[in-house]
Amino acid sequence: MRTSTRRSPAVLLVLACALWGGATVLSKALLASIPAVTLLVLQLAPSAAALWIAFSFSRERVGSPRLMLPLILLGLLNPGISYTLSLMGLARISASVSTLLWAAEPLMILGLAAVFLREPVTPRLLAVMLAGMFGVSLVSDAWSGFQGNENDPAGILLLLGAVLSCAFYTVFSRRLSESLDPLFIVAVQQTAGLGWAVALLLWGTSHGSPSDLAGLSPGLAAAAALSGLLYYAAAY
Secondary structure, eight states, rough: HHHHHHHHHHHHHHHHHHHHHHHHHHHHHHHHTTHHHHHHHHHHHHHHHHHHHHHHHHHHOOOOOGHHHHHHHIIIIIIIHHHHHHHHHHHTTTTHHHHHHHHHHHHHHHHHHHHHHHHHHHHHHHHHHHHHHHHHHHHGGGGSSSSSGGHHHHHHHHHHHHHHHHHHHHTTTTHHHHHHHHHHHHHHHHHHHHHHHHHHHHHHHHBBBTTHTTTHHHHHHHHHHHHHIIIIITTT
């Protein structure tokens, strides 16, 4: 029984990674037909709705009003800003390179936690961080001048900006996650991220505008919704 209890979080993490991986490949395919911001709106809308429905059945209490502003601000950071940058970057590089670049997130978290949370950095951790940074440079092909279609410098910088945003989010949300229901946290933050994405969509840029929705086929819209449910709702 104890073994089963220990394995449950590991199994859930593996399942979450599988969902993220599958949704990343699907998102890459959709970006060939749907601009990044438009896709983010189509992904977050069904995901946020599903999370609120799940929360309503959970019978958990809504968080304190004084915590709502921090939750909303964190939601603007992730998934708002972070996944706007992520999809814009994914449109320029391959899904495989994108996935490998996300491996830089734990390294960034270690550095940010040392600065903002005063967590100690041991020599072993420092060695791991340096090795990880070297690995990221190899994946991005920085040593050979970003050659090849899969290593567009702008796409890599956008992806790393997304990873950094998520790292900041993880560090700043640490205390909140200890005092609130996780499902409520994710629902509020994805709603805030959706608000950010809708505002960008209404602004109208080359990365998305309301006119994109009018010309969208039902099949593409359904695929975008599915990718959002997999990546944002189910995986979280």
